[in-house]
Amino acid sequence: MSLNRERVLISYDEFEEMFTTFQHTAFRLETRRRYRSDEESETYQQFVAGLAPEWDLDHPWCRSRREQAALGKRFERVRIMDNPPTMGQRYLLNNSERNGLVGEDIRYLWRADADRLGLPAEDAWLFDSRYLALLHFDADDDITEIEVITDPVKVARACQERDAAWHYATPHREFAAGVLSDM
Structure with missing residues (x-):
């Protein structure tokens, strides 16, 4: 039966x-090399100009x-990181502190x-280990659709x-220290 x-x-x-x-947990696997929404932000522009981004910790998202x-x-x-990291990935590494x-x-x-772990190439949020929000992107790295998946399998x-991913991943401060020392 199908x-x-x-x-x-x-x-x-x-x-x-x-x-x-x-109710309990929201987990995201971030797999992309860049996000256009980041590139359009003021903090991204500050970062690529070699300035420290001025994070607004009072922003509604924060x-x-x-x-x-x-x-x-x-x-x-x-977050999945290329070696060497892309500019977008380096920005997000900086953003991890905020x-x-x-x-x-x-x-x-x-x-x-x-x-090697066989992790998917798609970005997604997993909520409460019960439902998945799969993020679809276009060729310009803009989100085009958000698909909710509840299929138990x-x-x-x-x-x-x-x-x-969580078991093998490195906390952002430790990871950043290694990446920055290699640059």
Whole structure:
């Protein structure tokens, strides 16, 4: 018997709401070499100009993360890094410090190691080990669609991928120290 499930796409607003309605954990696997939304930010422009980005810790995104973390919710990410890192990846490595200040735990994994582990090439958020928000991008690295997946087999696979990525990943400060010493 074959179950034919339709794709479930949600709006960006519905996606944003998931970050306050989840109950326990939000985990992201970040696999891309660049994100156009980052490149359009003032902090990215500061970074590529060789300046220290001026992070606004009072930004609504930062306040929301702190509020959710204060409720005991966990935000975790594993970012995949090329060797040598792209400018976008170096920016996100710098950005990890800000994310840590608002309650996220970010770790890093070299792309070669991620490939050996069989991690997926797609970016996704896994919420409460129950549902997956798969992020679709276009050729310009802009998000085009957000697909919610609740299929138990696919979610269980995403949980295994999360566990493997987290186990082998290095905390951002330790990783950054090694990357910066090589540059």
